[in-house]
Amino acid sequence: MDRSDGYVQEIDYTHGYSSELAPGLVELACVAAGVTTVLRNRPLRYLEMAFGQGVSIAIHAAACPGEYTGFDFNPAHATNARTLAAASGSGAELTAETFAEFVTRKNLSQFDIIALHGTWSWISAENRARVVDIVRRLLVPGGVFFVSYNCWPGWATELPLRHLMIQHAERSEGSLEQRIDAAMAFAQSLIEADAKFFKAHPGLEQWLADMRGRSRKYLAHEYFNRDWHPMPFSEVEGVLRAAGLGFVGSAKLSDRIEGFGLTAAGRALTRGVTDPVLRETTLDYLVNRRFRRDLFVNQPTALSPAAREDRLRAFSFTLLQLPAQIKLNEEVSCAPFIEAMADGGFAPKTLAQIERHGACAGVEFADLVKAALYLTSEGSLHPAQSREVIEQAAPRCAALNAAILERARRGEAIAALASPVTGAGVFMAQQELLFLGARAAGCTSAEDWACLAGETLTESDPEVLLSNARAFARIRMPVLQALRVA
Numbered sequence: 001m002d003r004s005d006g007y008v009q010e011i012d013y014t015h016g017y018s019s020e021l022a023p024g025l026v027e028l029a030c031v032a033a034g035v036t037t038v039l040r041n042r043p044l045r046y047l048e049m050a051f052g053q054g055v056s057i058a059i060h061a062a063a064c065p066g067e068y069t070g071f072d073f074n075p076a077h078a079t080n081a082r083t084l085a086a087a088s089g090s091g092a093e094l095t096a097e098t099f100a101e102f103v104t105r106k107n108l109s110q111f112d113i114i115a116l117h118g119t120w121s122w123i124s125a126e127n128r129a130r131v132v133d134i135v136r137r138l139l140v141p142g143g144v145f146f147v148s149y150n151c152w153p154g155w156a157t158e159l160p161l162r163h164l165m166i167q168h169a170e171r172s173e174g175s176l177e178q179r180i181d182a183a184m185a186f187a188q189s190l191i192e193a194d195a196k197f198f199k200a201h202p203g204l205e206q207w208l209a210d211m212r213g214r215s216r217k218y219l220a221h222e223y224f225n226r227d228w229h230p231m232p233f234s235e236v237e238g239v240l241r242a243a244g245l246g247f248v249g250s251a252k253l254s255d256r257i258e259g260f261g262l263t264a265a266g267r268a269l270t271r272g273v274t275d276p277v278l279r280e281t282t283l284d285y286l287v288n289r290r291f292r293r294d295l296f297v298n299q300p301t302a303l304s305p306a307a308r309e310d311r312l313r314a315f316s317f318t319l320l321q322l323p324a325q326i327k328l329n330e331e332v333s334c335a336p337f338i339e340a341m342a343d344g345g346f347a348p349k350t351l352a353q354i355e356r357h358g359a360c361a362g363v364e365f366a367d368l369v370k371a372a373l374y375l376t377s378e379g380s381l382h383p384a385q386s387r388e389v390i391e392q393a394a395p396r397c398a399a400l401n402a403a404i405l406e407r408a409r410r411g412e413a414i415a416a417l418a419s420p421v422t423g424a425g426v427f428m429a430q431q432e433l434l435f436l437g438a439r440a441a442g443c444t445s446a447e448d449w450a451c452l453a454g455e456t457l458t459e460s461d462p463e464v465l466l467s468n469a470r471a472f473a474r475i476r477m478p479v480l481q482a483l484r485v486a
């Protein structure tokens with residue numbers, strides 16, 4: 001059998017970090033949805049399937065204590081993931097296996113979290129059935145399955161265009177990159193020939209133009225697999241319900257805020273839809289959703305409202321941005337929460353402590369929860385680990401981060417560093433990694449950071465680099481130090 005099963009192997013995947021896979025965020029999303037899980041237990045047993053370059057699992061294995069297992073059938077991906085994970089000494093077990101190979105392994109262990117990110121829509125029906133089989137057999141009761149996928153109705157107009165391009169790519173010659181370019185040029189030639197399909201969907205011309213600006217790596221994995229199956233939520237929920245899993249909610253925390261991002265009419269309409277599947281479907285149409293990140297729990301049990309509040313009060317949080325950098329939204333009042341969080345530097349605070357803070361006097365607990373969910377969803381806040389766990393994870397994070405900084409010096413940027421405080425990754429731009437690398441090499445001034453970064457970024461304007469290094473020292477360094485990545 002062809003191990004690739006129609007999946008692109010010719011071009012490796014990008015080195016992205018997916019924050020939504022962080023155990024602390026998954027746990028917060030489940031508690032906010034009022035569901036009991038096993039995620040309070042440490043060490044966690046975490047399986048990430050089809051981990052790509054393995055950046056997320058390497059970071060989580062370093063930063064959040066647990067036993068991490070992962071596989072991806074692309075040998076180059078697995079090698080990269082193993083090298084990264086080995087740098088921290090986390091002991092993550094990362095292999096080059098297909099779903100079919102993994103599911104037939106002897107002595108498979110049980111897991112508290114199983115994650116499959118950005119893959120469900122891009123694999124065959126047989127492989128999706130194997131995924132479900134793995135989850136059904138290996139997820140403990142109270143364990144969480146994270147699955148993300150392209151969904152309806154957001155992709156409705158692009159589906160036929162993608163079909164046209166894949167038909168062309170399958171029949172043309174050359175490397176995959178050349179066939180991708182030829183397929184996009186062919187689609188453009190149809191637009192220029194006044195094809196009525198494009199006249200009926202005028203937005204597609206711009207979409208095609210945007211695609212031409214994307215990296216060929218991204219396009220290969222996103223659109224040029226044999227399989228590409230955007231699905232309605234109801235179909236995914238139905239398959240997983242049949243395997244004993246219950247839908248908990250979106251992993252995107254702002255989706256846990258009732259009515260967030262909807263018009264007044266949209267809010268009123270969703271209030272009247274009580275069936276959970278029809279409700280999610282309605283929401284997907286209201287926001288024209290393209291991508292879902294869903295959490296399912298094996299045999300979920302509901303937390304009582306009082307137990308949910310108690311659990312939320314016990315959550316500790318830390319800021320990921322200086323207050324002045326935080327993007328506010330008029331739908332959620334965040335100012336008192338941010339003021340309380342920022343008091344006394346960046347020390348983590350529980351929601352109970354925030355509730356007692358003077359700045360939050362008179363603020364309803366439900367509104368503090370909304371603020372916490374919104375800020376976390378925006379990447380301005382994150383659950384924090386206990387002091388003991390932070391100390392345990394700190395040396396592993398330091399070792400992994402040193403390896404990531406060294407890679408950045410060689411021009412190979414990984415988009416995040418590991419924080420022992422959050423048990424998760426912190427997004428970093430390439431320049432920022434180079435400034436930190438220069439600092440780790442002993443340079444103390446922004447001038448020297450910019451100078452050393454310029455040795456890697458030979459085409460950058462030195463003046464711009466210097467101004468970026470100064471801004472980095474002022475805006476990012478205090479936060480990175482508090483998160484113990486600098």
Ligand SMILES: C[S@@+](CC[C@H](N)C(=O)[O-])C[C@H]1O[C@@H](n2cnc3c(N)ncnc32)[C@H](O)[C@@H]1O
Pocket residue numbers: 003004005007013016018049050051052053071072073074077097098099100116117118119122123127221222
């Ligand atoms: C779009 S990438 C997503 C990677 C990663 N989860 C992320 O979000 O960054 C899909 C991944 O699935 C892997 N994959 C595809 N088919 C597979 C199979 N049959 N068995 C195991 N891995 C597979 C690919 O190698 C690729 O790394």
